[in-house]
Amino acid sequence: MDAAVAPRARLPRVTRPRIRIGEILLNMGAISEADLQKVLAAHLDRGEPFGKVAVAMKVITEGELRTALSQQFAYPIARIGESALSPMLAAAYEPFGQYAEGLRTLRSQLLMRWMGEHDCTLAVCSARSGEGCSTLAANLAIVFSQLGERTLLIDANLRNPVQHHLFGLGECDGLTDLIKGATRTEKALRKVAQFEALNVLCAGTPPPNPQELLSRLPFAQLLDEMSGRYDVIIIDTPPLLEFADGQIVAARARGCLLGTRRDSTRLIDIARMKAQLDPNLTHVLGTVISG
Numbered sequence: 248m249d250a251a252v253a254p255r256a257r258l259p260r261v262t263r264p265r266i267r268i269g270e271i272l273l274n275m276g277a278i279s280e281a282d283l284q285k286v287l288a289a290h291l292d293r294g295e296p297f298g299k300v301a302v303a304m305k306v307i308t309e310g311e312l313r314t315a316l317s318q319q320f321a322y323p324i325a326r327i328g329e330s331a332l333s334p335m336l337a338a339a340y341e342p343f344g345q346y347a348e349g350l351r352t353l354r355s356q357l358l359m360r361w362m363g364e365h366d367c368t369l370a371v372c373s374a375r376s377g378e379g380c381s382t383l384a385a386n387l388a389i390v391f392s393q394l395g396e397r398t399l400l401i402d403a404n405l406r407n408p409v410q411h412h413l414f415g416l417g418e419c420d421g422l423t424d425l426i427k428g429a430t431r432t433e434k435a436l437r438k439v440a441q442f443e444a445l446n447v448l449c450a451g452t453p454p455p456n457p458q459e460l461l462s463r464l465p466f467a468q469l470l471d472e473m474s475g476r477y478d479v480i481i482i483d484t485p486p487l488l489e490f491a492d493g494q495i496v497a498a499r500a501r502g503c504l505l506g507t508r509r510d511s512t513r514l515i516d517i518a519r520m521k522a523q524l525d526p527n528l529t530h531v532l533g534t535v536i537s538g
Contacts, residue, residue, distance in 0.1 A: 278301070285306070332415055347386075350386055361532055366474070370497040370499075372484045372496075374487055374516035380404075391445075392443075398478065398480075399446050399448060399481070421450050421452075426465045427465075436448055458490070458492050488516060494523055497529045498525065502530050505520055508538075
């Protein structure tokens, strides 16, 4: 069989002006004009990167260099002392560290195995309280947003919600209020400073009946609506072995990631988690071990 392929029309090359690292540091107020000229001379003399030379000369700190690099490459990060985000969000504060690198590897696997072909929604679950499920969900949402994916983090742990604390959002309308029809979507979705691609839907008003609330049709309809607006949806859930809510959320999400803690989570609990999740409703995509 022969096929004729029309030649692709030649498009004009688009060149994006590159902002030099020295200019960024100058605009940040990290260096003066005199410092800029001094470092520039040493940079040309040594043939080493400008930022490396500036740090070696103690003109700037490593933190200031990371901030400048994030601006140069449009890679959002946060700085401790200048952000309301919790220090537990290592992906925001230390995006070049070992933990964040592990999250990026996990992100790639999820994009290839689940979000690239099946669905955009993922529940993050743990067996019991204190095993890092909420922190994992928050950091995972951050690394997806750093990739430029339109990301929504939903706090469906209506028993002990913490996402509003992790992101410094305070008490606000959220998931329960949307399900009940007590607020508008745009009012409940909260933006995160420094991370334009990330929104957080907090738990909202504490309900007396979380299991029944998450079982109702409005929660499923909300997820369907959000899946049309976001590339990635990460859902924080209550512990699977302590409350039935987590199973309901995982079934709604259809994809599930199990979060465990080294030297804390028992193997028998992992087996029990998997046994409680209906394989016809929920795909268990893997297990993450946190330190």
